[in-house]
Amino acid sequence: MSEVQAELNLAKDLEQIQAIAAEAGWEVSSPDKLVVEVSVRSSVDGERYWLRFRCAGYPDQPPSIACFDKGAGSQQVRSAWPQCQGFRADNTWDLCLPLSVEGFNAHPAWRDDPKVRWNANGNPLLRSIEELQLLLNDATKYSGRLR
Amino acid sequence: MSGQTGVATIEVEVTYAGSRKGPWKQAYEPSAQLSKVRGDAMAHFEVADSTDASGNQIVYKLMHGGDTLNDLTKTVGAESGDKPHLELRLVRQVIAG
Numbered sequence: 511m512s513e514v515q516a517e518l519n520l521a522k523d524l525e526q527i528q529a530i531a532a533e534a535g536w537e538v539s540s541p542d543k544l545v546v547e548v549s550v551r552s553s554v555d556g557e558r559y560w561l562r563f564r565c566a567g568y569p570d571q572p573p574s575i576a577c578f579d580k581g582a583g584s585q586q587v588r589s590a591w592p593q594c595q596g597f598r599a600d601n602t603w604d605l606c607l608p609l610s611v612e613g614f615n616a617h618p619a620w621r622d623d624p625k626v627r628w629n630a631n632g633n634p635l636l637r638s639i640e641e642l643q644l645l646l647n648d649a650t651k652y653s654g655r656l657r
Numbered sequence: 658m659s660g661q662t663g664v665a666t667i668e669v670e671v672t673y674a675g676s677r678k679g680p681w682k683q684a685y686e687p688s689a690q691l692s693k694v695r696g697d698a699m700a701h702f703e704v705a706d707s708t709d710a711s712g713n714q715i716v717y718k719l720m721h722g723g724d725t726l727n728d729l730t731k732t733v734g735a736e737s738g739d740k741p742h743l744e745l746r747l748v749r750q751v752i753a754g
Contacts, residue, residue, distance in 0.1 A: 536723075647725040
């Protein structure tokens with residue numbers, strides 16, 4: 511897929527995300543054509559986290575996803591990360607989930623598992639944001655901000 | 658009493674971002690439980706709770722705004738807050754590696 515096609519695909523899905531962002535409590539920005547930044551608030555403790563999605567090959571390829579510090583612009587800030595299943599701060603600064611390219615690279619078997627393989631149907635970026643929101647709302651999997 | 662509202666039916670709209678299908682709509686009595694909505698929406702979008710190859714349970718949940726609806730015995734009327742329209746989202750509970 512060409513980069514231009516990926517940009518067009520992402521722009522279309524981003525419109526839908528921006529349309530529901532206020533109701534969902536998200537802040538959404540797109541500082542580059544293939545980059546989307548979203549802040550999501552955990553309903554467990556009200557903490558808000560910024561997530562950066564790098565969407566090369568969208569929607570056929572899963573995005574690279576990381577938390578980042580909005581002020582510093584850096585993902586290598588511990589306090590920008592939640593203590594949550596699948597979120598790997600410190601060494602790798604990435605998400606090991608069947609939503610991110612890093613997760614699928616760490617678990618190649620996920621690519622062939624029909625239950626968790628990457629689903630490019632519908633609006634994959636919106637689906638990913640929603641699944642991360644659900645994870646951060648789950649007190650059995652999320653236990654606050656890293657310090 | 659939970660579920661009593663001033664409207665006879667509530668139009669519930671559910672979206673699922675993992676499907677090519679557009680929003681699904683159905684009218685429910687205010688006393689209908691969210692478990693019924695979840696089941697009907699999952700049937701429409703052709704998804705099911707399951708277990709992955711590692712034995713992890715994959716469950717679909719309903720969300721309203723930024724909140725997860727964990728109490729599925731709650732009624733549609735109580736969730737809509739007396740309004741005739743309720744917009745929900747069906748979301749897969751992702752499993753960490």
